[in-house]
Amino acid sequence: MLKDVTFGQYYPGNSLLHRTDPRIKLLILVEYLILVLVASTELAAAVSIMFTVFLIAVSGVKLRILLKSVKPLIFVLIFTALINLFFTTGESEPLVDWKFITIYQEGIRSAVMMLLRLLSLVLGSSVLISLTTSPLELTDAIESVLSPLKLIRVPVHEFAMMMSIALRFIPTLIEETNKIISAQKARCADFESGNLLRRVKALVPILIPLFVSAVRRAEELADAMECRCYHGGEGRTKLKVMKACARDYIFFTFTTLLTVGIFFINNITIAGIVELCRDIF
Amino acid sequence: MKNYALEFKNVSVIYGEGSPFRKAALNDITVSFPKGEITGIIGHTGSGKSTLASLTNGLLKPTSGEILLDGESIWAKPKEMIKIRSRVGLVFQYPEYQLFDETVEADIAFGPKNMKLSDEEIKKRVKLAAEFCGLSEKELKRSPFELSGGQKRRAAIAGVLAMRPEVLVLDEPAAGLDPKGKEEILSGLVEYKNTYGATLLIISHSMEDIAKYADEILVMKDGEIYMHGGVEEIFMQAEKLFDARLDLPQITKLFIELKKRDLVNSTDVYSVGYAKKEIEKLINAR
Known part of the structure; x- marks a missing residue:
């Protein structure tokens, strides 16, 4: 699908x-x-x-x-x-x-x-x-281009970090979705027939487990980041420094x-x- | 001649045919699973076990070959695949992540509801399935998200059992559970099998579980069938198993070491219970 x-x-x-x-x-x-x-x-x-x-x-x-x-x-x-x-x-x-x-x-x-x-x-x-x-280069670049906004207290680093996390998790969530679809199909769920309302309803058994697991992953990731002393962008250096x-x-x-x-x-x-x-x- | 519930005939699954990324997940597999027996499927990661599981209920279509359920090809009427899926229950790895409904009861009823059974029948099946999986009446009324990991696993397995499949395929049903929970779930499955004469295929990494519960063992390696036979027949060929990067049950390994030191005279010991008897016999003989 x-x-x-x-x-x-x-x-x-x-x-x-x-x-x-x-x-x-x-x-x-x-x-x-x-x-x-x-x-x-x-x-x-x-x-x-x-x-x-x-x-x-x-x-x-x-x-x-x-x-x-x-x-x-x-x-x-x-x-x-x-x-x-x-x-x-x-x-x-x-x-x-x-x-x-x-x-x-x-x-x-x-x-x-x-x-x-x-x-x-x-x-x-x-x-x-x-x-x-x-995608990683892109978020780095956005962080760097928007960095003047830090002067007016816009949390630029945090935005960039959120963006790279979001990008990082897209393939994971797609994989997860496919797994859940298979599992519900194995329970005779039918996504392909019926009118629009029925098809939309058929998505509930996919979306709820997906949201639950997204929240769970977010919590786990936040814990893992804190365990490695992540504290925002202050004083953080980059592995790859961009040079024009x-x-x-x-x-x-x-x-x-x-x-x-x-x-x-x-x-x-x-x-x-x-x-x-x-x-x- | 044995009666077979599920038969694979020259089944291949090839990903990316015609591209440089071509990869055969399963290569020309022919195997039959006898009715009413438990077949344990073992194999190293990436050997094709999970691909085999998704083939059994038509979630995956083989590139070539035929899969017969009770002698009929499951792909004969692709439009009636839902019927096949109610006859072949498939429990994926970590099935607790598929729970979604408000109560455990409603979640278990999802499968039977999709089969369009009567409300009365659904209720009956939910109750029975919960019993097999050791879920109490009280737990049925709770939200699945409030349960502990082990209970969630039970609820998810019950959701498949409630469809009352004649063939039940389980991918690592007991992975990551505590020993007691594992024991309870597996013996619940055996009870289900005995009650309905169902055929079970259990994929597992635990040689102990396989030795304890399976009647037959199927060993997979690199998308091919490496060995297939009775439990003793397979575990006797230790060297061959090690070649497939697999192992023996720990108790068997212990007996092999004891034999080397001439302390025991047999190595065909696969369960702790049997080992106990064997050792007692030796002690009494002295």
Whole structure:
């Protein structure tokens, strides 16, 4: 039942993106999101797509694995595109006007733009973070990036610790769930038939033991941590100290320039370029 | 010819077929479990014991081969697998983690309820199952989460017994229990077997328990059947057992050492009770 769940889909490798400092990657991710969301003209969209392709290329992740991360989102992508297609009204004459369906030129444009934008967002952020950063690196990076918040007494270390514990326990809980499902199936439990209400009710014998065991594990882990003198982040050192090198800074600067640039590129229209060319010659 | 409750015919289970991670958990196994007897299954970790257990009630589908329950393939009608599961009871390792209902009584009734039995019948079965597992009337009314570890284990086993399976498969039913609790649970299971003529398959790491309760022993090694035979037949081949990284009952090992020193003349001693008699005989003879 749960065997298709892949979480923390880290894809081990040694590409440029794998070697980039995870803190830099987090910052680049923020810039990348701005870049993709701001790009609104065709030219800007082309630039953001090119940058996405560049990221995919330097990640060294196989295309097949990449497509697998898009697969669960296909429905959302198509749904968004269709909504944009049918519900965008434009000033020009509608291209299709049949009963309740009206499609404008603007609708097609916004549907395509939205589709490309979402696809870039999913692909770009998965190659930047989830596929090339191990969960532990990621939580370390989040702790480090958020550490200025410590000044206003936000327990950043504790948040990061909770996050890494949560990530650590996902496979354990999945395994546990499968065991409980098997045990209840052995007691003739039926999860596959009946109406919605019956199916939801059938989950109770799985969820209760699962919660009970999650709480039990949490208590045991807390005890074990205290036995090893865990007392929060104060004065705690790391086994692996993150170090950003020149290459990381270059990568970061490049992305920053591109993100700032996209605001200008947005103002350039194709007509404007044609005008410019005519002026020159 | 013996009557067999459960038969495996050329059963293989292969994980990740066609990928570089291909691993055969069970490799072409053919074995039969005689009706009304207790077969002890032993084997080193990863030898395929638990895979074998999940095959018996169709939780796992074999890659190839056939599993016959009372002469009929359990995969003949996959839609009626629930019927098979009520006939082959499977108790997993640490079954106490599957308890969920408000009272122990309701939890034990979960299986019979899924079998759509009448309320009256369910009540009767719950009571009987609780008796076999040594749970008192008072404990039936309590929440399963208030019970001690040993009592939880009893409640979970009772939940499977209440379905009144003709074949009962137990994966380490007594692991991690105190000696007294272990004794009570295992003898309760034997009582159940004798009452209903059920067939029992018990997976265990304890050679003592196997020697004491089993009629036959199945030794597994690397997903294959390594040895299969009567208790004495298996424990006589000590060297072969050691090769499978298994052991003999402690009392048998003691007798082997005593024999080496010419203090006793037999080594086919597998239970403390028998050992006591043997030693008394020797003392009287002097």
